[in-house]
Amino acid sequence: MDDNARERLEDHSESWDTMKTWIRGDSGAEEGFRFSEVLSALSIVLDLVEGQPEGHAVRSCLIGMRVASRLGLDADARSALFYALLLKDAGCSSNASRMSALFEADDMEIKRKVKTVDWTSLPSVALYTARVASPDGSLLDKAGRVYEFAVSGRKRSRELIQIRCERGAEITRLIGFPEETARAIRSLDEHWDGKGHPDGLRGEEIPLLARICGLAQTVEVFFNAHGPGGAEEVAAVRSGRWFDPALVEILLAEAGEGGLWEDLSGDDPGREVARLEPVDRTLEATPERVDLVARAFGEIIDAKSPYTYHHSAGVARVVVAMGERAGFGPDASRDMMRAGLLHDIGKLGISNRILDKPGGLTDAEYTKIKQHPRMTYDILSRVGPFRPIAETAANHHEKLDGSGYHRGIRAEGLDLPSRMLAVADIYDALSADRPYHKALPQEKVIDILRGEAGTKLDPECVALLEDLAAADAL
Numbered sequence: 001m002d003d004n005a006r007e008r009l010e011d012h013s014e015s016w017d018t019m020k021t022w023i024r025g026d027s028g029a030e031e032g033f034r035f036s037e038v039l040s041a042l043s044i045v046l047d048l049v050e051g052q053p054e055g056h057a058v059r060s061c062l063i064g065m066r067v068a069s070r071l072g073l074d075a076d077a078r079s080a081l082f083y084a085l086l087l088k089d090a091g092c093s094s095n096a097s098r099m100s101a102l103f104e105a106d107d108m109e110i111k112r113k114v115k116t117v118d119w120t121s122l123p124s125v126a127l128y129t130a131r132v133a134s135p136d137g138s139l140l141d142k143a144g145r146v147y148e149f150a151v152s153g154r155k156r157s158r159e160l161i162q163i164r165c166e167r168g169a170e171i172t173r174l175i176g177f178p179e180e181t182a183r184a185i186r187s188l189d190e191h192w193d194g195k196g197h198p199d200g201l202r203g204e205e206i207p208l209l210a211r212i213c214g215l216a217q218t219v220e221v222f223f224n225a226h227g228p229g230g231a232e233e234v235a236a237v238r239s240g241r242w243f244d245p246a247l248v249e250i251l252l253a254e255a256g257e258g259g260l261w262e263d264l265s266g267d268d269p270g271r272e273v274a275r276l277e278p279v280d281r282t283l284e285a286t287p288e289r290v291d292l293v294a295r296a297f298g299e300i301i302d303a304k305s306p307y308t309y310h311h312s313a314g315v316a317r318v319v320v321a322m323g324e325r326a327g328f329g330p331d332a333s334r335d336m337m338r339a340g341l342l343h344d345i346g347k348l349g350i351s352n353r354i355l356d357k358p359g360g361l362t363d364a365e366y367t368k369i370k371q372h373p374r375m376t377y378d379i380l381s382r383v384g385p386f387r388p389i390a391e392t393a394a395n396h397h398e399k400l401d402g403s404g405y406h407r408g409i410r411a412e413g414l415d416l417p418s419r420m421l422a423v424a425d426i427y428d429a430l431s432a433d434r435p436y437h438k439a440l441p442q443e444k445v446i447d448i449l450r451g452e453a454g455t456k457l458d459p460e461c462v463a464l465l466e467d468l469a470a471a472d473a474l
Helices: 003-022 035-049 056-071 075-086 092-103 107-114 122-132 139-175 179-186 208-237 245-257 260-264 269-276 287-302 311-325 330-342 345-349 363-369 372-380 384-394 416-430 442-452 459-470
Strands: none
Touching: 035 056, 035 075, 035 092, 035 107, 035 269, 035 287, 035 345, 035 372, 035 384, 056 075, 056 208, 056 245, 056 260, 056 269, 075 179, 075 208, 092 107, 092 139, 092 287, 107 122, 122 139, 139 179, 139 287, 179 208, 208 245, 208 260, 245 260, 260 269, 287 311, 287 330, 287 345, 287 384, 311 330, 311 416, 311 459, 330 384, 330 416, 345 372, 372 384, 384 416, 416 442, 416 459, 442 459
């Protein structure tokens, strides 16, 4: 991990030490939800960032767990693998900005197309680069990108995969999963023949759980794109190069005898996945675990763009301080913390070509940006413990006069938490560097907020923030 990445993680850890004082000591499960249900539901946003159809991670989990069962892994190993498969793409947002800049293209489209490419083959990589690089540029721009990648492609690939895999491993450690889970994600893209990344591990040097994850994710991509025949063909063709030959044999046996493809094609593969979680290793979605997930996904959100790597934690810190000053109790403070951490989760579905654009946005680009609160609501409302905060989180760009987005709600439709979150979001955004402005001093930010108090922003919420600023409590 580079020094900048390590520094960012340390900064986040310090922020979380402060946030932990907001968490109650309650350890009961939230409304009886299993932890795997929370992560399965959230995995759809990781699918989105990776350019994959909804359910990619869940179907990969089904494939990997069926291989593990046939292999006879013990309950501890299957539990570690289960969560590695669901969270295998937890680091996916961390290289999105670099990929978008490198190819001058939509990061999600780049990632979608690379999944079916043998990136250890120079001709395949050259053809892929020619297809995806600079889609809106001239032939000269495209040729320049192809040449650049031909010269330094392997080094760039290793760097991008290293960023992604290291970050994913850190996220799983943050949530509290065992080191076996983190190592499986860290070595997800290693290949049996030693030509994978990030470390060039070979054969049994690669952790077994990582070998299963790598096989499962590729097979799922080809199953989704080309059906059972395509999935079996890619496993067989890459056996001994990308994949452990013994695991390929087990996969093909499971496909032939265990009805794997039928279960993948069913209406609800997630139900089958839940059945495969080791019964005596099932985790409850306690408030503490759900808080850790909120923090982890806040970091995933902020890693999408270099301009937002502290934003979610910053908004959470400010809005909780506002709530406490207004007399909120522990439950309401916890909800505000989660809403602050997750309010921008919809931005994971926005291209970095838009998020990182240094100049003004076109009308079409701005229309896309304005959809991210809707995506926030759609994602959070599917996750049991986050349903109570979905609407608050999605209202962070709404204004009292109805001029906000995505629904244009007026004052009578906005509760106090939504109003607080809108003020906290603007405060933190104006206080940090963005592509379209430099960070403003606190006095200037307060002046801007005062100017919108009573028309667009709740004046009492602005006053709360002013009081906190005056007390040096932000």
